[in-house]
Amino acid sequence: MEGHSTYQPKNKVAQWFESRLPIVGLVHSSAIAYPVPKNLNYFWTFGAILSFMLVVQIVSGIVLAMHYVAYAPVAFARVEHIMRDVSFGWLLRYIHANGASMFFIAVYIHIFRGLYYGSYKAPREVLWILGVIIYLLMMATAFMGYVLPWGQMSYWGATVITNLFSAIPVVGEVIVQWLWGGYSVGDPTLNRFFALHYLLPFMIAGVVGLHIWALHHVGQNNPDGIDVKSVSKDTVPFTPYATLKDVFAIAVFMIFFSWFIFYTPNYLGHSDNYIPANPMSTPAHIVPEWYFLPFYAILRSIPDKLGGVLAMFAAIAVLAFLPWLDTSKVRSARYRPLFRIFFWIFVVVAVGLGYLGSQPSEGWYVIVSRIFTVYYFVHFLIILPLLGFIEKPKPLPASIADAVLAKHAAGGATVMAGASAPETK
Amino acid sequence: MAHAETSQKATRRDFLYIATGAVGAVGVAGMVWPFVSQLQPDASVLALSTTEVDLSPIAEGQIVTVQWRGKPIFISHRTKKEIEEAQKADLASMRDPQPDADRVKAGKDQWLVVIGICTHLGCVPLGHQGAYDGWFCPCHGSVYDTSGRIRQGPAPLNLALPPYAFTSDTKIVIG
């Protein structure tokens, strides 16, 4: 998109350099002059929060890798060595372990923001699909990272998740053995997971680069879901407006993050993971980390091995087709009264699946899991395609500037209601 | 942005910006510290800081190497001749002059305990070699005498002395 200003090298040296490597100009156009819609709300700060969390995880992870040893007989002890002996080791490990959860909290808010405001619709389909790829890479990274402390949950989580691939007909068993590097999860598995756990975050960083590139090419969506008509009237330059807002949001997010690091560092983990891995005995209730629970619930709700695995992967894959499943021309749920209702039903179903995933697979839990699983797919495959034809959207404002003006003209109380659309359920 | 504000307003605004920037800078520094601090030797390394050595099996004229904090320590049971050479050497000709008496414990002239790391670039010198029959560093040719003092070659300083004490006639504790 055309920016608010262009970089003009002031002196000879800068001109000489810029004509050979226009990197300062690139930074200027993407981080300073880049036009940001005026009407963005705080849900749009989660992109910055996620970038921050990626840096936190990579930096703390590299530092932890300086002390950790990916060798099954000592891995558990090495983590305890970090917790006890390394200067600030306890802090670094709690940052990294809780940071994974914070990363997912932020990414789920980011994803649901995209769902609510229709951020996946043209021309942002590629941007959205890149996001789905990042999400998949995050899941793989988080899963392998959880294996590294080599506790009971690490071991049995690795066993269960890798066994998903045994559902593949004919070659499944062989694939699983190749994943393990043996006849069960063991030292070779730990070692390769460590190597991949170190690699994948850099792949995430690469795809994040593409994600931001695509974003800056098409421009940001906004709460009204309408296109920028005039850069000068509808947008503000990224710096200082969006940067300061993002930094403020990051600081507030860090307060939330600190609460877990310093005060309840093991709340999001599982106590069984402080028991060293024991291949001879499975814990009574094995559950994945909380951020996998909705998918875990879908997996368990299908009473067939291959079917469950397929349903679980389909639940993620369906997101990639969302830009074409949603047939409505209107992006933002603000102007889609029916969609808004179904959006919130979907939120309840997704959170509900998460809760069910944490419960034992018995009694009414199973029945509700099945209903919710069916609804999850119905939402994407039936409701969204149909809504576009049935729903009568509210009239859209002529421009972002008009929407902002209308909001201010409407006065105090309605300003609150209009601007905080997500709460108006 | 063009501003038509009074200078007083500008000052107040600048103060807010500077305060925010300063507090932010302190925060970044505070956040960086644990990541730097973790580089230092950890508690388990620091705890292994003493080594006890029994000297009784070391024969006269023998040099043994023991480990202390991951470094080689030379313990030389010096012969009368070696002690004499060390004591009579001309201090004026040395690069890092130090009388032999300062390099051993009083009354224990026969025991020389030095850190076995060449003060040039950290290689481990070889015992009973070189022109002074002390140590010779194969990396860059530094020559030490029977008191571990630098006599020839590029090294700037004598072999360092670890902190140690005799706990009995035949036992020392290093560190």
Next chain:
Amino acid sequence: MTIRSILFGAAAAALLFVAPATASEGGGHDGRPPRLSWSFAGPFGTYDTAQLQRGFKVFKEVCSSCHSANFLYFRNLGQPGGPSFSEAQVKQIASGYQITDGPNDSGDMFERPGRPSDHWPAPFPNEQAARASNGGALPPDMSVLAKARSYHVGFPGFITDAFIQYQEHGVDYIHAVLTGYGEAPEDVHVQSGLHYNKYFPGNQIAMPNPLSDGLVEYTDGSPQTVDQYASDVAAFLMWVAEPHLDARKRIGFQVVIFLIVLSGLLYFTKKKVWKNVAH
């Protein structure tokens, strides 16, 4: 707009993270351990040095005859935020144990008195020996036991625990098991070699009741009762599992206060910058 959006975000986040907590508690207990008041609970909690020293005595004289604590080093006993024994006391405690070291120059292993850099010696050389001496049951290593045990909290406790920072499930459980021995109810058949315990999952535990009133002598006038022993040793094991808790909570308080100030400044800066832009 902003405040409500943030609150909403926080609520949404809360909803997303609460789900796992139900999963993080082991189920199957007939009785839920009572919640005790611990000196190290809450945002300003710190270990009680005297209690840790008493707990250490119970651990040393009772628990450690069957349980290992391989990540506990003698030197830890003297570090700040722990039982805070003096350097001389630590050396004395360590030298009271014979440690197998070696091989020496002739290739043999040998015994020597313990040093502060040694870890707490395990009572059995390996798992098989431990099982053989304990009727087939393995006394678990106690290094992180206080973090490795929990109990089912249920709804809504698992949500509120995050807000009230309740993290003491492990110590509650240890105290409960140590005080939970008793006669089995008539309808419960206790297998031979096992013992009835109200709070142990499944109610049948291989460990015989290790504590009795007056078993360990206290010199500071604290009551020499099973309940007191159980609290003290549970607190000690919490310290063994989380030796940097004091520092963690102290630094956490500083960090949170700092971040609140920084957020406030950033908020006003942001507001000032956006002042002339309708949004």
